[in-house]
Amino acid sequence: MGKIYQNIESSILKNEKLLAVLIDPDKFVIANIDTFIQKVNVSIATHIFVGGSYVDESETGVLIGEIKKYTQLPILLFPGDITQLTSEADGLLFLSLLSGRNPDYLIGKHVQAVSKLSKMKLEVIPTGYILIENGKITAVEKVTNTKPISRNNILSIKDTAKAGELLGMKLIYLEAGSGALQPITTGIISAVKNELNIPLIVGGGIKNKQQLEMAYNAGADLVVIGTAFEEDESFFDELRK
Ligand code: 1GP
Numbered sequence: 591m592g593k594i595y596q597n598i599e600s601s602i603l604k605n606e607k608l609l610a611v612l613i614d615p616d617k618f619v620i621a622n623i624d625t626f627i628q629k630v631n632v633s634i635a636t637h638i639f640v641g642g643s644y645v646d647e648s649e650t651g652v653l654i655g656e657i658k659k660y661t662q663l664p665i666l667l668f669p670g671d672i673t674q675l676t677s678e679a680d681g682l683l684f685l686s687l688l689s690g691r692n693p694d695y696l697i698g699k700h701v702q703a704v705s706k707l708s709k710m711k712l713e714v715i716p717t718g719y720i721l722i723e724n725g726k727i728t729a730v731e732k733v734t735n736t737k738p739i740s741r742n743n744i745l746s747i748k749d750t751a752k753a754g755e756l757l758g759m760k761l762i763y764l765e766a767g768s769g770a771l772q773p774i775t776t777g778i779i780s781a782v783k784n785e786l787n788i789p790l791i792v793g794g795g796i797k798n799k800q801q802l803e804m805a806y807n808a809g810a811d812l813v814v815i816g817t818a819f820e821e822d823e824s825f826f827d828e829l830r831k
Pocket of ligand 1: 817
């Protein structure tokens, strides 16, 4: 695997927790990018993820080009669709939606992506993406036309994550959905973490430092936060290095 993945692994070995700030091109005002990224830079954030469920073609590349003017942090694509692939990024979470049974999001879009990816120098990281219900219908559910796994079905969540690892995926991402009413529970995180030998990403609905710490303590290696920063940039002040 490439440098971004190796750095994730070595952070885990050193017991360092990772934080990705998720920037959705659809929701972000590009004029504010410099002040926003300066806040990211002085926070504990280690990665920037860029992506969303509803993004116009070419918007992602322009946004990442701007972000790169202000930060050295690795920028990973977290795409809702192949139209969001751009060589401006450093890497790609090559997501397979393991919680669903829509072949397009398990393998179809990936096949379509290959001819684009072969012209780019992105570090491609195969990622098992598992959507867990949180009490409301998420954008992922609507766009992919799949059902999330019930938060009560811990066995199915664990087995889905493990199946992803056994298929050769390098990361597992437990997703409650952007703006989820409740983040993934600590019970789910710790149950999945105990099964896995690969890094675990957790995101969706994390809005404060306490929830962030709870996710880390339960076993999340990397936490993703988007909405809380979009809604209140002062949250970065609580997360200064
Ligand atoms: C969504 O997991 C990410 O895909 C982040 O969710 O926007 O709720 O932080 P939030």
